[in-house]
Amino acid sequence: MARTAGGAHAAPVTDESTPSAAAPTPRPTTGDTPLSAAPTGGPGAPAAPDGPAAPDGAAAPVHDGAPVPDPVADLVTRPHRLVEDVVALLIGSLALSFGLMLLKDVGGVSGGIAGIAFLVNYSTGWPFGLVFFLINLPFYALAIVRMGWPFTIKTFAVVGLISVLTSFHAANITIEHITPFYACALGGMFMGLAFLALFRHGASAGGLGIFVFYLQDRFGVSAGVVQLCFDAVIVLCALFVADVPTVLASVLGVVVLNVILAMNHRPGRYRA
Numbered sequence: 692m693a694r695t696a697g698g699a700h701a702a703p704v705t706d707e708s709t710p711s712a713a714a715p716t717p718r719p720t721t722g723d724t725p726l727s728a729a730p731t732g733g734p735g736a737p738a739a740p741d742g743p744a745a746p747d748g749a750a751a752p753v754h755d756g757a758p759v760p761d762p763v764a765d766l767v768t769r770p771h772r773l774v775e776d777v778v779a780l781l782i783g784s785l786a787l788s789f790g791l792m793l794l795k796d797v798g799g800v801s802g803g804i805a806g807i808a809f810l811v812n813y814s815t816g817w818p819f820g821l822v823f824f825l826i827n828l829p830f831y832a833l834a835i836v837r838m839g840w841p842f843t844i845k846t847f848a849v850v851g852l853i854s855v856l857t858s859f860h861a862a863n864i865t866i867e868h869i870t871p872f873y874a875c876a877l878g879g880m881f882m883g884l885a886f887l888a889l890f891r892h893g894a895s896a897g898g899l900g901i902f903v904f905y906l907q908d909r910f911g912v913s914a915g916v917v918q919l920c921f922d923a924v925i926v927l928c929a930l931f932v933a934d935v936p937t938v939l940a941s942v943l944g945v946v947v948l949n950v951i952l953a954m955n956h957r958p959g960r961y962r963a
Contacts, residue, residue: 776845776892783888784849787896788856790881792864795819795857797871799941800929801882801948802922804830804898810925813932820854827897837905845894846901853896871937875944882944883951890914890956907956914956919949 771779794801800809808823827850834843889895895904899921907914922945929938 771892776894779888779892780845780849780894781852783885783892783894784852784856785885786881786888787849787885788853789860790878790885791819791853791857792860793866793869793874793878793881794941794944795861796866797869797874797940798933798937799871799875799878799944800926800933800938801878801941802899802918802925802945803896805896806922806925806929807898810928810932818858820858823857824850824854830898830901833905834901838901838908842893842895842904845892846897849889849894850897871940872943875940876947879944879947880951883948886948886952887955914952916949916953918952919945922949 791801791805793799795809795812798813800806804826805823807826808819811817811822811826812819831843831847834846886896890904895901899918903914903917903921906912906917926938926941926945929941933941
């Protein structure tokens with residue numbers, strides 16, 4: 692304290708430029724709630740309300756203290772239900788048998804066991820459906836040992852459906868004119884989409900499809916690449932039972948089929 696000339700104590704002088712001495716400025720309020728933003732961090736800070744997903748690198752949003760489920764991850768890891776498997780196998784069998792009917796209508800061939808069945812059918816006149824079903828029988832042993840009973844049962848059902856539906860399509864559809872190239876390309880597309888449905892629901896069209904599916908599951912080899920190698924050999928054998936333009940059209944159909952598989956059925960891309 693400073694003394695005055697008369698000996699009385701003078702009031703202390705406060706330097707207003709000193710922060711520690713400044714009087715606190717009142718915060719504007721509305722009722723009991725300050726208008727300024729509440730603290731955003733530190734102990735005791737209130738939790739952020741639910742809202743849109745945080746950007747990359749930020750914490751995942753929470754709801755009532757629990758993380759919000761990721762619908763994409765749930766979709767990828769959740770197995771198919773029985774009714775979904777049944778519908779998919781039926782649709783796949785219908786599409787694949789329709790593609791085979793288109794090829795048979797123009798004398799074309801495909802790869803795999805179906806291609807072998809075509810060669811036998813054209814050479815001997817034996818029914819395609821019966822030949823297709825019988826040739827597939829030895830491959831079920833591999834399916835049971837390597838792929839398990841669920842895969843084997845589904846595949847057996849698919850092969851049976853294809854054997855019947857190929858003749859069913861022919862009995863109910865009459866195509867007056869279609870060129871071999873268009874028929875084989877369209878047939879290859881239907882068959883490629885059918886294989887996707889079957890593979891994604893744990894089934895195949897039997898025969899080489901079982902072997903190809905096993906190679907992809909065991910070694911991570913692309914199903915489309917392996918199938919293409921087998922199909923190339925089978926289609927070349929068609930030169931003994933079909934003319935060159937039809938064989939070339941069949942090659943186009945095989946390429947279309949396997950490009951669809953190679954692009955859409957890579958290892959690890961789809962788990963269900």
